[in-house]
Amino acid sequence: xxxxxxxxxxxxxxxxxxxxxxxxxxxxxxxxxxxxxxxxxxxxxxxxxxxxxxxxxxxxxxxxxxxxxxxxxxxxxxxxxxxxxxxxxxxxxxxxxxxxxxxxxxxxxxxxxxxxxxxxxxxxxxxxxxxxxxxxxxxxxxxxxxxxxxxxxxxxxxxxxxxxxxxxxxxxxxxxxxxxxxxxxxxxxxxxxxxxxxxxxxxxxxxxxxxxxxxxxxxxxxxxxxxxxxxxxx
Amino acid sequence: xxxxxxxxxxxxxxxxxxxxxxxxxxxxxxxxxxxxxxxxxxxxxxxxxxxxxxxxxxxxxxxxxxxxxxxxxxxxxxxxxxxxxxxxxxxxxxxxxxxxxxxxxxxxxxxxxxxxxxxxxxxxxxxxxxxxxxxxxxxxxxxxxxxxxxxxxxxxxxxxxxxxxxxxxxxxxxxxxxxxxxxxxxxxxxxxxxxxxxxxxxxxxxxxxxxxxxxxxxxxxxxxxxxxxxxxxx
DNA sequence: GAGTGGTCTAGACCACGAT
DNA sequence: TCGTGGTCTAGACCACTCT
Numbered sequence: 005x006x007x008x009x010x011x012x013x014x015x016x017x018x019x020x021x022x023x024x025x026x027x028x029x030x031x032x033x034x035x036x037x038x039x040x041x042x043x044x045x046x047x048x049x050x051x052x053x054x055x056x057x058x059x060x061x062x063x064x065x066x067x068x069x070x071x072x073x074x075x076x077x078x079x080x081x082x083x084x085x086x087x088x089x090x091x092x093x094x095x096x097x098x099x100x101x102x103x104x105x106x107x108x109x110x111x112x113x114x115x116x117x118x119x120x121x122x123x124x125x126x127x128x129x130x131x132x133x134x135x136x137x138x139x140x141x142x143x144x145x146x147x148x149x150x151x152x153x154x155x156x157x158x159x160x161x162x163x164x165x166x167x168x169x170x171x172x173x174x175x176x177x178x179x180x181x182x183x184x185x186x187x188x189x190x191x192x193x194x195x196x197x198x199x200x201x202x203x204x205x206x207x208x209x210x211x212x213x214x215x216x217x218x219x220x221x222x223x224x225x226x227x228x229x230x231x232x233x234x235x236x237x238x
Numbered sequence: 239x240x241x242x243x244x245x246x247x248x249x250x251x252x253x254x255x256x257x258x259x260x261x262x263x264x265x266x267x268x269x270x271x272x273x274x275x276x277x278x279x280x281x282x283x284x285x286x287x288x289x290x291x292x293x294x295x296x297x298x299x300x301x302x303x304x305x306x307x308x309x310x311x312x313x314x315x316x317x318x319x320x321x322x323x324x325x326x327x328x329x330x331x332x333x334x335x336x337x338x339x340x341x342x343x344x345x346x347x348x349x350x351x352x353x354x355x356x357x358x359x360x361x362x363x364x365x366x367x368x369x370x371x372x373x374x375x376x377x378x379x380x381x382x383x384x385x386x387x388x389x390x391x392x393x394x395x396x397x398x399x400x401x402x403x404x405x406x407x408x409x410x411x412x413x414x415x416x417x418x419x420x421x422x423x424x425x426x427x428x429x430x431x432x433x434x435x436x437x438x439x440x441x442x443x444x445x446x447x448x449x450x451x452x453x454x455x456x457x458x459x460x461x462x463x464x465x466x467x468x469x470x471x472x
Numbered sequence: 473g474a475g476t477g478g479t480c481t482a483g484a485c486c487a488c489g490a491t
Numbered sequence: 492t493c494g495t496g497g498t499c500t501a502g503a504c505c506a507c508t509c510t
Binding site for chain 1: 282289293309312314315316317408409410411412413414415416417418419433435436437438444447457459462463464465466467468469470471
């Protein structure tokens with residue numbers, strides 16, 4: 005209807021999607037035979053369309069009864085950047101670059117980035133604030149080969165948005181989280197006391213099968229609680 | 239072959255699965271027409287079988303070339319229990335019950351468990367060790383209605399295994415993680431110093447759409463680093 | 473009994489990749 | 492040119508639910 009060129013199963017799929025988007029969970033979707041009539045296609049074609057929506061988690065089939073809008077599934081946390089995370093909390097995210105330069109990768113960073121020691125990496129150290137108050141210090145190390153001209157382009161507000169623009173938005177990450185107390189230097193930057201509780205967060209972020217970012221952050225524990233959703237429920 | 243009763247697409251699917259299990263990523267799977275011949279079924283039946291394995295992430299189709307064993311996908315962390323987590327680290331998990339009784343839910347616990355204040359909950363406090371050394375103190379609150387006779391049955395070694403036996407294995411959880419310093423009481427139990435860094439971990443665990451467990455744990459930061467995998471990569 | 477989704481057949485034509 | 496997966500047809504029978 006809308007697209008003469010579109011594949012039939014795509015047409016049916018998008019028609020059903022538009023029908024049920026916004027509908028309450030449990031609402032009935034059109035029956036398969038009804039869609040066969042409406043689009044004048046074979047039932048297998050309709051099933052192909054519906055299968056996609058079922059896999060997506062939008063629809064749920066109940067044999068003998070029909071097809072219905074599925075209850076939204078609880079899913080694992082999406083990978084978010086600091087900027088997005090603060091926005092979600094209703095806080096204004098700001099960053100102050102303390103350091104941004106080309107360095108030779110040390111042994112730890114090289115291993116984490118799948119590079120050889122001495123390879124060029126970009127080291128970017130920022131003091132990050134939320135609503136104007138220090139929240140964390142982040143040291144990010146980036147694989148320079150993947151993002152040529154990054155330093156010259158001027159530092160972006162959001163690292164993940166900048167990576168996204170290069171088609172390297174991280175989609176998977178391995179994080180480690182531990183508790184510690186602030187060193188004197190950290191306490192100074194974070195405007196807190198030496199010995200105050202801090203959360204240390206390390207991340208190894210992957211995009212397109214390549215490790216693009218390795219970072220170490222230290223958060224003021226009095227300002228930051230990490231939230232994680234794990235697993236998946238039908 | 240193996241099962242006369244089995245549906246044809248299941249037979250084909252399991253045959254292909256057995257063929258490619260253990261095969262290196264990139265190895266070719268049988269072509270669809272080859273399977274049509276072998277099983278004497280229609281091509282749509284073979285496609286149904288292969289579709290399932292593709293959705294599962296086991297196979298990958300490349301138009302014009304064939305179907306191949308997919309590279310293992312990076313997925314988000316599974317929901318694990320303390321016992322499983324320590325096993326994964328090669329440590330011996332032990333628990334010492336400090337308290338296990340029926341209580342009336344306070345406001346916080348009631349809200350977290352979707353109950354009304356004053357409803358019966360099971361409060362289970364344990365000192366957990368790893369290789370004999372204190373690792374954390376955990377206070378778990380369980381919805382008694384979902385697990386009648388739990389206290390009388392004798393406390394199990396693993397809470398999650400006990401829930402699993404009742405068909406209530408948590409599949410999804412909402413965790414919060416923050417850093418703090420140990421109180422005097424905590425330090426005593428954990429055999430560390432008052433003011434030492436600790437990781438506070440709260441969990442709200444869901445099984446079958448019902449909140450079954452709410453817990454608060456405090457880990458010795460010198461012994462415990464949390465690992466989390468986020469997102470998903472094709 | 474009427475309607476639903478689940479399974480299955482025996483073909484067909486297409487675009488694409490390899491040779 | 493040949494083999495591959497992608498799409499599509501026009502039927503069929505089944506088990507199940509609802510009324």
